[in-house]
Amino acid sequence: MSGRTDLGMPAFPKAAKASTKDERLRANLRHATHTIRDKRARAVGELDDWALLREAGKRIKDHTLCHLDAYLLQLEERVTAAGGTVHWAGDAAEANRIVADLVKATGEREVVKVKSMTTQEIGLNAALEAEGITAYETDLAELIVQLGDDLPSHILVPAIHRNRAEIRDIFTEQMARWGRPAPVGLTDRPADLAEAARLHLREKFLRAKVAVSGANFMIAETGTLVVVESEGNGRMCLTLPETLISVVGIEKVLPAWQDLEVFLQLLPRSSTAERMNPYTTTWTGTTDGDGPREFHLVLLDNGRSHTLADQVGRQVLRCIRCSACLNVCPVYERAGGHAYGSAYPGPIGAVLTPQLRGTQSEVDASLPFASSLCGACYEVCPVAIDIPEVLVHLREQVAAQPGHRAEHAAMKAATWLFDHPAALAAVERAASATRALHPRTLPVGPAKAWTDSRDLPKLPAEPFRTWWKKHHGDQHGDHHEEPAR
Amino acid sequence: MRVALFTTCVNDAVFPSAAIATVRLLERLGVTVDFPEQQSCCGQPQYNTGYRKLTEPLVLRMARVFEDYEFVVTPSGSCAAMVRDNYPRIGAKAEAEGHGRELAEAAAALTPRVLELTEFLTDVLGVTDVGAHFPHRVTYHPSCHGLRMLGLGERPLALLRAVKGLELVELPGAEECCGFGGTFAVKNPDVSTAMGEDKLRSALSTGAEVLCGADNSCLLHLGAMLSRHNRRRADTPMHIVHLAEILASTETDPWSHA
Numbered sequence: 001m002s003g004r005t006d007l008g009m010p011a012f013p014k015a016a017k018a019s020t021k022d023e024r025l026r027a028n029l030r031h032a033t034h035t036i037r038d039k040r041a042r043a044v045g046e047l048d049d050w051a052l053l054r055e056a057g058k059r060i061k062d063h064t065l066c067h068l069d070a071y072l073l074q075l076e077e078r079v080t081a082a083g084g085t086v087h088w089a090g091d092a093a094e095a096n097r098i099v100a101d102l103v104k105a106t107g108e109r110e111v112v113k114v115k116s117m118t119t120q121e122i123g124l125n126a127a128l129e130a131e132g133i134t135a136y137e138t139d140l141a142e143l144i145v146q147l148g149d150d151l152p153s154h155i156l157v158p159a160i161h162r163n164r165a166e167i168r169d170i171f172t173e174q175m176a177r178w179g180r181p182a183p184v185g186l187t188d189r190p191a192d193l194a195e196a197a198r199l200h201l202r203e204k205f206l207r208a209k210v211a212v213s214g215a216n217f218m219i220a221e222t223g224t225l226v227v228v229e230s231e232g233n234g235r236m237c238l239t240l241p242e243t244l245i246s247v248v249g250i251e252k253v254l255p256a257w258q259d260l261e262v263f264l265q266l267l268p269r270s271s272t273a274e275r276m277n278p279y280t281t282t283w284t285g286t287t288d289g290d291g292p293r294e295f296h297l298v299l300l301d302n303g304r305s306h307t308l309a310d311q312v313g314r315q316v317l318r319c320i321r322c323s324a325c326l327n328v329c330p331v332y333e334r335a336g337g338h339a340y341g342s343a344y345p346g347p348i349g350a351v352l353t354p355q356l357r358g359t360q361s362e363v364d365a366s367l368p369f370a371s372s373l374c375g376a377c378y379e380v381c382p383v384a385i386d387i388p389e390v391l392v393h394l395r396e397q398v399a400a401q402p403g404h405r406a407e408h409a410a411m412k413a414a415t416w417l418f419d420h421p422a423a424l425a426a427v428e429r430a431a432s433a434t435r436a437l438h439p440r441t442l443p444v445g446p447a448k449a450w451t452d453s454r455d456l457p458k459l460p461a462e463p464f465r466t467w468w469k470k471h472h473g474d475q476h477g478d479h480h481e482e483p484a485r
Numbered sequence: 486m487r488v489a490l491f492t493t494c495v496n497d498a499v500f501p502s503a504a505i506a507t508v509r510l511l512e513r514l515g516v517t518v519d520f521p522e523q524q525s526c527c528g529q530p531q532y533n534t535g536y537r538k539l540t541e542p543l544v545l546r547m548a549r550v551f552e553d554y555e556f557v558v559t560p561s562g563s564c565a566a567m568v569r570d571n572y573p574r575i576g577a578k579a580e581a582e583g584h585g586r587e588l589a590e591a592a593a594a595l596t597p598r599v600l601e602l603t604e605f606l607t608d609v610l611g612v613t614d615v616g617a618h619f620p621h622r623v624t625y626h627p628s629c630h631g632l633r634m635l636g637l638g639e640r641p642l643a644l645l646r647a648v649k650g651l652e653l654v655e656l657p658g659a660e661e662c663c664g665f666g667g668t669f670a671v672k673n674p675d676v677s678t679a680m681g682e683d684k685l686r687s688a689l690s691t692g693a694e695v696l697c698g699a700d701n702s703c704l705l706h707l708g709a710m711l712s713r714h715n716r717r718r719a720d721t722p723m724h725i726v727h728l729a730e731i732l733a734s735t736e737t738d739p740w741s742h743a
Contacts, residue, residue, distance in 0.1 A: 374662035467505055
């Protein structure tokens with residue numbers, strides 16, 4: 001069933017090592033990320049005010065985060081006034097407990113789910129399962145992941161690591177265990193796969209009395225929640241059941257309805273490369289005779305206040321989960337989403353997860369280093385999160401933890417050498433003088449990690465400094481004698 | 486005009502030919518070049534690995550060594566980006582920690598004067614045709630720091646297009662990272678290698694004789710992979726050459742493979 005979690009994941013480099021050797025995974029990911037990447041570039045290129053939109057998105061989010069307490073209280077007041085109930089959850093366990101109790105109070109034993117990153121973050125499905133409640137994922141890709149007893153590997157396209165033939169096999173083998181079986185003789189044509197999913201899910205939509213969702217935005221001014229999606233399956237869950245429970249991170253609040261003008265342009269173009277997404281569902285509390293009769297909003301902290309307190313790291317809370325950064329990331333493309341060991345893969349996961357969970361576990365401590373700092377993520381981020389800046393900031397935290405003594409000593413020695421140019425010059429001359437003796441490979445330590453796939457560089461006959469002395473001598477440049485220290 | 490050359494530690498110790506080429510090129514264009522010998526490293530390895538405090542003495546050293554120069558020119562996009570993007574951050578963080586007034590002031594004074602070679606040629610000297618001659622088929626890898634942090638844009642390509650005899654061929658996926666990333670290359674060797682292999686494959690697919698870049702740390706990575714590749718196959722005609730060496734090459738003093 002859906003009981004898989006990310007606990008006890010190996011460090012990123014170890015998980016990524018396996019992915020880089022998986023030729024089919026590499027091909028699936030390369031094809032998918034490059035396709036979305038190119039489409040996004042075209043969709044964004046159509047707007048001449050994209051830079052202004054991006055700046056507006058950044059500023060609205062920063063303003064909201066600066067006054068988060070006030071906007072959350074306003075939101076609570078408006079949701080309550082509109083007939084909803086607001087719950088505050090400090091961490092994942094508390095949120096899961098609240099949701100399980102709400103479901104049990106209805107007397108139901110199953111819920112349908114709208115695709116939601118937040119409920120993955122808190123491991124809601126496994127928590128409900130432990131309480132005897134079955135959660136059915138209704139987003140097509142989440143369904144593929146759930147049926148395959150798998151973990152999502154992408155924010156927008158959770159089954160990006162699967163190709164059509166694999167999906168056909170999963171449907172054929174697993175659908176019957178969860179409900180309506182796949183049609184006999186199912187092919188891997190996209191239309192046939194979609195039809196199989198449609199038939200399977202329709203049964204769930206019509207039966208379900210309780211739905212669980214997240215939300216893309218919450219409007220403080222009106223108490224409105226907003227879900228943006230492509231399939232319409234989300235709208236089925238948001239409108240058909242009698243009870244709706246939405247679990248939303250506290251950073252998803254926006255001050256005013258008008259702010260959607262900016263985000264409903266930024267999000268679809270960045271995420272699916274569409275000018276406009278097919279379904280945007282908004283709801284405000286409950287409405288007699290229309291939609292769910294009961295609405296609960298669970299506001300989740302789970303590390304967000306801690307993140308907000310960090311002056312450099314807090315920019316990550318601007319994230320609108322578009323996944324543009326994943327689609328341009330060369331590391332994600334080779335390592336795949338599972339290596340990141342959380343619901344949030346890719347560059348945004350590498351800066352979000354260590355802030356939400358801390359950097360104590362092996363995988364969380366390795367995430368800030370899972371980047372070459374190439375900056376492609378920052379370039380495409382619709383709310384201008386400087387991911388490389390945050391990565392380096394988090395590396396500093398990790399480097400200060402135990403277990404970095406040797407690395408610290410090496411870095412300290414390097415700084416000493418670079419701060420004593422006469423010694424540096426002597427080392428350089430000695431290295432060049434002995435270059436004939438240098439091997440091209442080395443058997444141990446970081447050098448081994450380099451030379452397993454790469455030669456050590458051949459050193460020159462003499463360093464630049466020596467050449468300069470020979471050719472320019474004392475004519476200029478060395479009048480900056482080191483002051484006495 | 487008199488400028489200071491910031492060689493960078495990698496060029497000084499491993500690729501002096503790029504630094505020598507930069508000196509020859511600038512002197513040919515009438516610029517007087519100084520090499521303040523008290524310079525060393527910008528601190529990028531320490532900073533990017535999470536040892537910000539260990540970069541502080543190097544920031545102060547850089548500011549002190551280059552304080553008298555209107556322009557500090559460096560043939561390395563990533564070192565220029567380290568100074569321009571990260572020195573102000575190092576200063577600001579130190580100031581927030583209560584010990585960094587001197588550091589912040591030093592960083593602020595130095596930062597705007599440090600220019601990557603193609604910026605200096607294009608924006609200060611205003612030249613595109615530097616009088617170079619390089620009769621080879623060349624493809625250009627625009628390293629991430631030059632491309633995205635400095636925003637070098639068309640500058641390197643315009644300089645290459647003006648070189649006599651040079652045939653410039655487009656590198657597919659040029660904007661993608663080569664996988665070096667400093668200590669990333671040893672902390673995540675498998676992903677780094679996979680990225681490097683894709684970059685090399687792309688470069689080899691162009692049929693270019695020369696893969697050119699403006700950042701020797703990336704070229705070190707690609708060269709190390711190409712060297713391993715060549716030792717296994719021994720038939721690859723591609724050379725890896727810094728942009729400065731191409732721009733320094735003339736008919737009377739042509740580039741030659743070391």
